[in-house]
Amino acid sequence: MAKNTLKWLALLGGVALGTASMAVAQDSGALLDALVRKGVLTDQEAEDIRVDLTRDFSTFVVPGAKSVNSLTIKGRMQAQFVALSTNVENAADPVSTQHFLLRRIYLGTKAQLVGDFTANLNFDFAGLTFDEAFIHWGGNEWLGTDVGFRKAPIGLEEWGTSSGKLKAIERSPVTRYFVEGNNGRRLGAGSYRQGVFVGRDAKTGFTYTVAATNAERDESAAGAAATGGATNNNFAFWANVGYAGKFGEEGANGYKVGASYGLLPDQGGRGNTNLGKGEDIKVYSVYGGLDVGSFSLIGEFWGAKVDSGADAPAPAGTDASPTGFYLQPSYKFTEKLEGVVRFSYVDSDGRGVNLSDGVRSAPSGGTMNKMSELYIGGNWYIQGDDVKLQLGYIAAKSEDSVSGASGPEAKSYGLRAQMQVQF
Amino acid sequence: MNKFISLAALAAVIVLPASAQKLVIKGSDTLGAKLVPQLAEEYKAMHPGVSFEIAAEGSTTGIAAIIDGTASIGMASRRAKSTEVSAASAKGVSMKPTIVCYDGIGVVVNANSPIKGLTARQVEQIFTGDITDWSAVGGNPGKISVYTRNTSSGTYSDFKSLAMKKRDYAPASQKLAGNEQIVAEVGKNPNGIGYVGLAYTTEAGIKVVSVDGGLPNKESVLAKKYPYARPTFYYTNGEPTGEAAKFIEFTHSEAGQKIVEKVGFIPTK
Numbered sequence: 001m002a003k004n005t006l007k008w009l010a011l012l013g014g015v016a017l018g019t020a021s022m023a024v025a026q027d028s029g030a031l032l033d034a035l036v037r038k039g040v041l042t043d044q045e046a047e048d049i050r051v052d053l054t055r056d057f058s059t060f061v062v063p064g065a066k067s068v069n070s071l072t073i074k075g076r077m078q079a080q081f082v083a084l085s086t087n088v089e090n091a092a093d094p095v096s097t098q099h100f101l102l103r104r105i106y107l108g109t110k111a112q113l114v115g116d117f118t119a120n121l122n123f124d125f126a127g128l129t130f131d132e133a134f135i136h137w138g139g140n141e142w143l144g145t146d147v148g149f150r151k152a153p154i155g156l157e158e159w160g161t162s163s164g165k166l167k168a169i170e171r172s173p174v175t176r177y178f179v180e181g182n183n184g185r186r187l188g189a190g191s192y193r194q195g196v197f198v199g200r201d202a203k204t205g206f207t208y209t210v211a212a213t214n215a216e217r218d219e220s221a222a223g224a225a226a227t228g229g230a231t232n233n234n235f236a237f238w239a240n241v242g243y244a245g246k247f248g249e250e251g252a253n254g255y256k257v258g259a260s261y262g263l264l265p266d267q268g269g270r271g272n273t274n275l276g277k278g279e280d281i282k283v284y285s286v287y288g289g290l291d292v293g294s295f296s297l298i299g300e301f302w303g304a305k306v307d308s309g310a311d312a313p314a315p316a317g318t319d320a321s322p323t324g325f326y327l328q329p330s331y332k333f334t335e336k337l338e339g340v341v342r343f344s345y346v347d348s349d350g351r352g353v354n355l356s357d358g359v360r361s362a363p364s365g366g367t368m369n370k371m372s373e374l375y376i377g378g379n380w381y382i383q384g385d386d387v388k389l390q391l392g393y394i395a396a397k398s399e400d401s402v403s404g405a406s407g408p409e410a411k412s413y414g415l416r417a418q419m420q421v422q423f
Numbered sequence: 424m425n426k427f428i429s430l431a432a433l434a435a436v437i438v439l440p441a442s443a444q445k446l447v448i449k450g451s452d453t454l455g456a457k458l459v460p461q462l463a464e465e466y467k468a469m470h471p472g473v474s475f476e477i478a479a480e481g482s483t484t485g486i487a488a489i490i491d492g493t494a495s496i497g498m499a500s501r502r503a504k505s506t507e508v509s510a511a512s513a514k515g516v517s518m519k520p521t522i523v524c525y526d527g528i529g530v531v532v533n534a535n536s537p538i539k540g541l542t543a544r545q546v547e548q549i550f551t552g553d554i555t556d557w558s559a560v561g562g563n564p565g566k567i568s569v570y571t572r573n574t575s576s577g578t579y580s581d582f583k584s585l586a587m588k589k590r591d592y593a594p595a596s597q598k599l600a601g602n603e604q605i606v607a608e609v610g611k612n613p614n615g616i617g618y619v620g621l622a623y624t625t626e627a628g629i630k631v632v633s634v635d636g637g638l639p640n641k642e643s644v645l646a647k648k649y650p651y652a653r654p655t656f657y658y659t660n661g662e663p664t665g666e667a668a669k670f671i672e673f674t675h676s677e678a679g680q681k682i683v684e685k686v687g688f689i690p691t692k
Binding site: 037043044047048050051054055069070249252 | 491502503505508509510512517518519520521522566594595647654656691
């Protein structure tokens with residue numbers, strides 16, 4: 001009886017301090033300690049009350065299956081402000097972008113079950129699309145297997161870097177051009193796919209992933225449940241290999257190198273209307289990264305061969321072999337403040353590229369052959385990547401006609417800022 | 424009849440060993456590397472039919488083992504977190520802590536280090552990486568090598584709460600599996616610093632430094648004057664029963680608490 005009275009006294013103490021019930025046990029700690037010091041409670045009685053309070057006044061999620069060992073709820077919110085203008089040489093300028101937008105609103109869960117099985121689900125409420133939905137088996141370090149929907153294993157920025165850890169807010173125009181959805185210019189050779197993925201994931205040492213997936217990228221609910229058709233009956237195949245190591249005193253510095261390859265049968269040709277007609281895409285990437293003290297550098301080179309992928313003015317059946325690269329040095333001035341510079345370059349080899357293909361939210365400057373971007377920005381890690389503010393200046397240029405003739409030019413410039421909270 | 428007696432004798436031979444009790448104890452390295460094995464040896468001498476399986480891989484593993492039902496007793500050098508208590512409740516497990524003994528986490532440096540004492544603020548700055556050279560705290564110039572326990576350790580999270588205002592450990596800190604590994608590394612590195620449970624502070628090659636002028640000992644820990652003093656626990660699913668209850672009772676007995684003191688921890692009475 002006395003113990004219960006003290007428990008409620010401790011609760012009142014917590015409530016009186018204006019705390020929520022979840023925090024009662026912790027906030028009652030000082031009160032319990034004081035009661036121990038005054039000899040009212042023994043240490044053991046205080047411990048019993050402490051655990052009772054935690055149990056009685058905390059809320060918890062009850063897993064839906066008995067075989068769940070742990071259930072994690074996770075989320076990420078990214079709020080952006082974008083101000084970008086585009087000037088087109090010898091033509092009317094498009095309307096500028098000046099807008100707040102919710103870039104990502106992820107809410108997901110991860111359930112770890114007996115037998116080394118894990119269910120992963122993450123949904124993006126900003127785009128009403130899936131980010132991941134797959135079953136993982138981790139019973140063998142070298143043969144970890146995912147079945148379901150996730151990103152295809154290709155590229156450092158795309159496969160190896162979470163959107164919550166991007167130093168330049170958005171992925172580079174090069175990565176976007178090669179992996180974002182096929183719009184007749186971009187290749188759609190990466191990003192979200194359904195299939196089977198096998199590999200080894202580790203922070204250091206050798207890593208690899210191979211995958212066989214559906215041909216098409218489609219993260220919509222309808223796409224995730226679709227049974228396919230004549231345009232995407234052939235599987236796409238992917239492979240990524242990498243090696244990461246540490247060096248220097250106490251392993252404080254690190255490096256990584258890797259390469260990726262993707263084969264997308266029937267996904268080539270110009271635009272979306274030539275899918276399923278025997279025109280393939282072959283895509284590859286080689287990349288590296290270095291961390292030395294406060295300095296970091298990543299770089300990546302992309303290339304592809306798109307059968308009959310050149311733009312309409314080119315002779316019918318002309319292949320396109322787009323290439324591109326980016327380099328991104330960054331420096332941490334303090335634990336919380338970081339400066340970032342990134343230079344990106346894309347040569348579409350006659351397929352065409354639009355400023356908005358590479359720079360998200362940029363007003364279109366018309367289809368041209370080449371594109372470059374310079375990003376200069378800073379990151380304020382208020383609480384690591386969990387709470388951070390990012391701001392960057394963007395200067396991008398597209399130039400030359402898809403036929404190869406030099407001349408036309410469009411420039412886009414402006415600011416992008418993003419606040420991120422993840423849990 | 425003879426056949427019946429023979430069968431009964433055979434059954435007795437089979438059943439008697441099968442009825443021998445095995446006590447599975449998992450969790451804290453602080454408790455499980457020295458103290459609990461010695462308690463178990465003494466207990467086995469008194470109860471020959473009892474055997475022990477002891478795994479000392481960190482407090483987190485001990486609490487998880489109680490939640491999963493894979494151990495009778497979970498050793499922990501820290502309190503169960505609210506998320507762990509909630510997870511246990513969700514599985515119908517009622518976490519019951521029983522104080523085993525008291526401990527003071529000692530900050531240790533190489534025996535040849537000129538450093539004799541640090542302030543609590545300096546300890547926080549060293550372990551978070553704000554201070555990286557011994558010259559900043561009155562030592563000989565040299566890069567400080569910080570050794571910590573790994574993330575499944577209760578001492579790892581207790582030290583973070585008690586000494587570091589819950590800040591992150593220095594990125595260059597090295598995580599080691601147990602108290603003995605920290606003693607070994609600090610003992611051979613003149614620029615090393617780490618922390619260990621009280622029972623490990625007298626090992627060769629290291630020395631304990633005072634914190635705000637105080638050293639961890641029976642008086643300062645029991646009076647809660649030493650800043651890094653803490654109780655250590657056995658966790659069970661509800662009130663302990665059977666052999667687990669008897670072993671916990673033995674731990675609290677005069678004989679058990681003498682072992683506690685002999686190992687280097689501070690008895691509850």
